[in-house]
Amino acid sequence: MTASDEALLAGMAAGDPDAAAVFVRRHQARVYGLALFVVGIPAVAEEVAQETFVRAWRHADAFDPRRGRATTWLLAIARHAAIDVLRVRRDIPVDPVAMVETIADPDRLAERVATGTAVNAALARVPREQATAVVLAAVFGLSGAEIAERTGVPLGTAKTRIRLGLRHLRDELTTMREVDTP
């Protein structure tokens, strides 16, 4: 029988190291994958991923299943940790726009849709500039001003792209969910 994430987190909140072991094994690839995507350096990404699980362990009792999935809760922790590393370690070279292009590239559309993640398919339906802006903010924590500067557009344009892009993505995700639900 496979334990649910909620059960594992409850176990972790109670200090059960076996629950932690299963939880880490289950989620390490997506946590490390996100960390690597943001900071770009494998050794640093491993530190970020480790730190993510340490924080999840310490705050397992703060996870509320009514507010979302354990996966996204965990990835939000990873994203915060990764962004904080970027803010402090100015010696890490990172090019968020280039990274985002690797997942926004229309030539890889088929690849992305095939991975089966709903958000991949949904984002494919959002206009490219909007999608780029949303991912720069959501993953790299860039502000409107930073996005404007990096993509070479006025601040108002960047903010509009972020605003419309996120709503567009939300609407696509909602539509897909409605289609799937009988």
Next chain:
Amino acid sequence: MTASERCAALRDALTEVALGVADGTTRGAVMAHLATCDSCREELSSLAAAADEVLLLAPEREPSADFEGRVLARLSPDPDLRSPAEDLRTPAEPDRPAAEPVHPVTVRRHRARRAVLATAVGVGLLGAGGAGVWLATAPDRELATSYRSTLETANGRYLAAADLTTDTGSGGSAQSVGTVFLYEGNPSWAYVVVRDAGAAPSYDVVVTVDDGAEAGAAAGSDPAHHYPHGADGPDPGGPDLTAGTREIALGPCVVEADTCSAGGVLDVAVHDVVSVRLTDPDGATWAVADRRITD
């Protein structure tokens, strides 16, 4: 401004909060509006859920084979336990006494661990850390907790704390007299709390910050994002302490009942803070909290 005009005016702000890129002021304005606007609350909820999903876009990657083992080794029963001996060494000194199990990559791990900072998850700050050496010692944990809760309200993003110690001269051990708190926000600030104030009626709080331009930075560009791989950048642990620094005077810390507290806004990022010191009325340094120490 009607209610719906307010909703429209806050659309960008709401988006920023959903994406986790809003500053404290923006977040405050949005939260205040949400207190009386159900539709915006629902809007934020659905937008935040969509923003969370975006994190799934990053491709999954397997870390190294012993990753799981190393994580589990760090899940100790008292994760907040820290010793004062861990405080004041630079990341470039690998021979410091280790409080954790030693692994081949110990030095890099310590440096990177200190570089992974506390931040908000959900609504709370999780812990203290910092680039280099800032750690809360046990007696200050209660104080740190109360500051953290203040920062949670203000969407605090980076709390670092360091021991404030007096120099009792050669051969003497430093005595801890208080704590320095640093908050990275918009703006950043430093706050000093002295528990054991000594003889003077007041002290001046002086913050020393890094001020030199970083070597190799391209003119007009953000140094953090334009170093090519393999290029020589500045050594984060190595610069001469006195070169390229300036001082910010934060004002007096007036002693009452053997304690004092004072603080002020910084015009730099917290990780540019080199040291915070208290000077007595004669100008001599009475106590200091250092990010780096000389040998």
